[in-house]
Amino acid sequence: MTRSYGSYLVSLVVGLTxxxxxxxxxxxxxxxxxxxxPTYRRAAVAVYLAIVAVKLTNPFHGIYFTTEFVTEPFPHLTVIHGTFHWIVSGLSYALVAVGFFMLYELFLESDYDTRPLGIVAAITGLPVVFDIVGFASTSLIDINYEPLGVAVFAVGVLYVFEEEFLAVQLTDGVDDAVVYLDDDGRIRQFNDRARALFPSLAGAPGASFSAVLPDAAARLGTDEPVLDRTRDGETRYYLVSDTAFTMGQTDIGRLVVFTDVTNTERQRRELDRQNEQLEGFAAAIRHELLNTLQIVSGRVTIAGEALESGDVQTARESLRTASRTADRMSDIVGDLAELARHGQTLEGTDCVDLAATTEAAWDAVDTGDVSLSVDADGQVDADRGRVHGLFESAFAFAVHNDASTVAVALDDDGFSITDDGHPVGDDAPEDFFRYGVSVPDAASGMLLPNLRMLARTHGWEATIDTAYTDGIRIVVRGVGVRRRREQAA
Structure with missing residues (x-):
């Protein structure tokens, strides 16, 4: 009995430790x-020593517990806990709860799922229920059940939640989406930001990262590490990077971090667009200058030869042609200067009625006998003047393309402009949008490049639908569209 009594005292001291x-x-x-x-440490040591002293001197005063030998349900030495025991137990559980609260707060700040931690906390606190049942009834033996909770907690941390504790520690202070991989590239943990960004991660623990997120995996270690994701109609950009971490000399995994670089990436893309635009303008001016100089030079030569031979009428016509060509060049330069102004970054957009804008642009172009049909019952988020210019370029191109009808249609992601003129044929579709190429001819060679430039200032993309062979269909995508029925709802 003495040995059992002593062992119980030792267990009480170890448990408090x-x-x-x-x-x-x-x-x-x-x-x-x-x-x-130092203040907290001294206070903790003082309280600890005071409680230990009470426990160790319990054989003399019995205020912590008393013992009694019983024979039911089997012969054993039962412990009858005193008031001081319940005070110390309550203090101990309160301090343990403070520790769990600190962990819970860190898990929240690191944006990790707190449910596993809650399970561990519940299992750790479960023995207090056994203590109360054992004290209040005969259903359980009245002993301390805390060692069971401590043992289960230790097993849970070491074998079940070890990776989550490690992941939280590694990502503490990181505000980005994070995916934790083992050394074989399998997904072990991820925070809530990663789950929101990639819903496919929900059932992914244990699966290969490259299988669950192939686009992200393909960007690791490449020259194009930026991944775009569209949520709620907005496209955002994320820099994908990974960091290996080791324990001792052994690699134990990697952290894949998705850093939101939307503002920087948008600025970079806007600079690229403006540089491409300036290069296009330079190519257009160079092309037009060469054509103009060739025409003017040729006409002046013809005029000179005609004057030498006394053919004043031919000389006059040649000089008029040279003058008109020079004026046309001046108009082109002026138009490009205006387009350069329109090609600057948008400062804001309005809700533009597409049907009304289409009709206004149609009236501004000399369309002759060409007819227009519009199926555009809705609005787009755009700059009114730039959209007007976009449709002017499209309609002028249709006239040059010998169209007899032009149709404008609005859909959920943009709109299309279709004419029944000459199809693309053997020309490369992209050549229609390049300055200085003059496709399909010199008179219309700048219209579609202007159209694409005005589309890109909005972040839209303009292409030619190569599947349409009864003419040319220009498709503009990436547009913020508001249907009438949506507005009414």
Missing amino acids: TVGAWLYFCSAYTHRSFHTD
């Missing part, structure tokens, strides 16, 4: 300073 170790761990793990603050 685990509470201090737990608080020390929680403070250090969550980067708090309680474990290093």
